Structures are given as structure tokens and as C-alpha cells.
Amino acid sequence: MRHHSGKANRTWLIILGVLFLAAGVLAALIAAGGLERFIGGSPGRSDRVLSETDGQGFLAGEYVPWGMLLAGVILGVLGLWWLVAQVPRSRPAGTFRLQEDPAHGITVCDPQVLASAVSHETEQLPGVVGSTVRLRGSADEPDLAMKVTVNSDADVQGVIARIQQEVVPHLVSALEVPLNTFGLEIDASNKAGAPGGGATVSSRGTVVY
Amino acid sequence: MSIPTAPPSLPSGRDVDDRGETVLARRVLEKTASQVARDETFAGGSSGGFLGIGSRADLSARPDASVELAGNVASLKVTVGLPYPMPLRQTTEQLRRRITERVTELTGVQVRQVDITVSWLKPPQRDPRGRRKLQ
Numbered sequence: 001m002r003h004h005s006g007k008a009n010r011t012w013l014i015i016l017g018v019l020f021l022a023a024g025v026l027a028a029l030i031a032a033g034g035l036e037r038f039i040g041g042s043p044g045r046s047d048r049v050l051s052e053t054d055g056q057g058f059l060a061g062e063y064v065p066w067g068m069l070l071a072g073v074i075l076g077v078l079g080l081w082w083l084v085a086q087v088p089r090s091r092p093a094g095t096f097r098l099q100e101d102p103a104h105g106i107t108v109c110d111p112q113v114l115a116s117a118v119s120h121e122t123e124q125l126p127g128v129v130g131s132t133v134r135l136r137g138s139a140d141e142p143d144l145a146m147k148v149t150v151n152s153d154a155d156v157q158g159v160i161a162r163i164q165q166e167v168v169p170h171l172v173s174a175l176e177v178p179l180n181t182f183g184l185e186i187d188a189s190n191k192a193g194a195p196g197g198g199a200t201v202s203s204r205g206t207v208v209y
Numbered sequence: 210m211s212i213p214t215a216p217p218s219l220p221s222g223r224d225v226d227d228r229g230e231t232v233l234a235r236r237v238l239e240k241t242a243s244q245v246a247r248d249e250t251f252a253g254g255s256s257g258g259f260l261g262i263g264s265r266a267d268l269s270a271r272p273d274a275s276v277e278l279a280g281n282v283a284s285l286k287v288t289v290g291l292p293y294p295m296p297l298r299q300t301t302e303q304l305r306r307r308i309t310e311r312v313t314e315l316t317g318v319q320v321r322q323v324d325i326t327v328s329w330l331k332p333p334q335r336d337p338r339g340r341r342k343l344q
Contacts (some may be wrong), residue, residue: 098297098298098301098327099298099301099302103322104305104309104322104323105284105285105305105322105323105324105325106324106325107297107298107301107302107305107324107325107326107327108324108325108326108327109297109326109327110327110328113327113328113329113330114330116329116330117293117294117330117331117332120332121293121332124332170293170294171294173294173295173296174293174294174295174296174297174330175297176296176297176298176299
């Protein structure tokens with residue numbers, strides 16, 4: 001459930017493509033001599049030709065270094081922003097709007113509140129050491145991602161079954177809509193489970209087969 | 210010693226508006242809404258702590274409510290906690306309807322809008338002794 005900067009990349013590629021296309025067309029016009037004809041006709045018929053002093057005057061202006069510096073800073077900032085945008089990040093989840101009736105009022109709930117309840121319920125399962133729950137999307141199309149850590153004695157299939165048959169249906173009944181996506185990752189740990197939540201029973205005796 | 214036989218009557222010709230006015234403090238509306246939410250719905254609030262620090266979720270506490278008054282019309286904002294799992298849309302709609310009806314009934318102020326924020330959800334607690342029944 002990582003968010004990549006596809007939109008920013010496409011936008012900048014379009015901008016760069018247009019700029020390079022324009023530069024290519026300009027270079028082709030200059031090489032073919034078409035630009036001079038387009039601007040002021042042939043040099044022989046032109047009223048005024050750009051002299052050497054004009055060019056020096058243009059480049060020697062006091063504003064040129066500052067303009068170049070400003071352009072460099074802007075390009076640097078934009079480049080840095082583009083670079084930062086490449087870092088994959090989690091898709092931001094806004095507040096869930098459960099009801100929105102302008103006449104009577106709205107109902108909102110932070111997804112973190114629901115995620116905490118789901119996490120708390122998951123950690124009550126036998127053999128579960130800890131859990132991380134991410135709830136994203138919207139109230140009408142929620143996405144649930146869970147990472148559940150179990151201890152070495154846990155019945156992993158049992159934990160998965162109880163998550164699917166109890167924990168997830170409880171969330172669905174709370175939101176009153178089916179989950180858009182559901183991801184579950186099981187991790188193992190040497191830690192002991194929650195007190196009272198373990199499934200291990202130590203005993204002595206003779207085992208008869 | 211004489212006993213007055215008739216209540217003192219107002220001077221004739223005096224308008225009802227001149228007799229005085231009754232002012233309902235906003236805080237009264239807020240407390241009424243909180244009390245209705247606690248007593249007549251599943252909603253709870255927070256208790257304990259100091260200046261909001263260290264408070265804990267408590268289903269038996271009154272939810273927080275704030276009121277904006279415009280004449281005789283009120284808009285409420287209520288922050289509640291609810292048991293989990295519970296259908297949130299249905300529960301909060303029931304809460305909204307109940308607050309609207311009862312606050313209007315009790316105070317005479319017309320409640321136009323109730324915005325609800327669900328701030329926590331409380332899953333059922335395990336056996337506090339930490340024991341589990343063998344099956």
C-alpha cells in the first residue's frame with residue numbers, strides 16, 4: 001500500500017518533453033537559417049543587425065547575475081522537490097466521514113481510532129504478541145492492512161482463521177461496508193504472548209498412542 | 210395578622226415583554242446534551258486526568274459537547290466514545306436524533322445540527338482475573 005509519485009513524474013516528463021521539443025525546433029531553425037528569415041528577413045535586407053556591443057550590453061546588465069541566480073535557485077528547489085517526491089510513502093488517510101447531512105450534521109471518525117480497536121481485539125487472540133493495523137481509503141471503501149506478530153507456540157492457522165472470522169467482520173459491521181482490500185502479514189517472535197492469551201499447557205504423563 | 214387572600218396582580222396594561230427575560234446559559238445546553246448522550250444512548254466520555262492529560266476512556270462518563278447559539282437555534286458538536294464493535298452510522302444517527310429531540314424538549318431551544326466525532330472505541334474487556342475457561 002505504498003504511494004508513488006506517478007502523477008508528478010508524468011507532469012514533469014511532459015514539461016521537459018515540451019521544453020526539449022521547443023529547443024530542438026529552435027536549434028533546427030537556427031541551423032537551417034529559417035529563424036533569421038522569420039525574425040527580420042535576410043541579413044542583407046534587415047534594417048538592424050545585432051552588433052557585438054548589443055550582445056555585450058545584454059550580458060553585461062546588472063540584473064543578469066541575479067536573474068541567473070534566481071533561476072538556479074528555482075530550478076534547484078523544483079529538482080529537490082521532484083527528488084523527494086520519488087520516495088515511496090504510505091497513502092495518507094483522511095478522516096472517515098461516516099455521515100454527511102448538511103441539514104442535521106456530520107459524523108466523523110479518525111481511521112486511527114478504528115485501527116486501535118482492531119489492534120486491541122487482535123492482541124487478545126491466543127498466541128498473538130503484537131499487531132500493527134493500518135486503515136486507509138475512505139469510509140465507503142476502506143483498505144485494511146495488518147501485521148500480526150505471533151509467538152512460537154501459536155496456532156498460526158487458528159490465528160488467521162479468527163482474524164478472518166471475528167476481527168475483520170467486527171470492523172465490517174462497525175463501518176457497515178465491506179472492505180475494499182485486506183492484507184494480512186504474519187510475523188513470528190520469541191516473545192511470550194499476552195497473559196492469559198497463551199495456548200500452551202505444560203503437563204507430565206504418559207502418552208498412549 | 211392578616212393573610213393575603215389574592216396574589217398580587219400586575220399593573221394593568223403592562224406588556225408581557227416588560228416583565229423580564231429568561232436567559233439560558235450555553236453551558237446548560239452543553240450539559241443537557243452531554244447528559245442525554247450518556248443516559249439515553251451508548252455514548253461515553255472521558256474521565257480522570259488533569260486538564261485533559263491522563264484522562265481515560267469511560268463509557269459511564271459524559272461525552273463532551275459544545276454549543277453554538279444563534280437566537281433560539283443551536284448547533285451542537287459532540288465528541289463521544291462508543292463500544293466496539295457497533296454499527297457506527299446507525300449508532301451515531303440514533304445519538305443525533307435523541308440529542309436533537311431531548312434537548313429541544315428539555316430546554317425549548319431548537320437544535321438544528323449535531324456534529325458527532327467518534328474519538329475512541331472500546332472493545333469488550335477480557336476477564337480481569339486473566340483466567341480463561343477450559344472448554
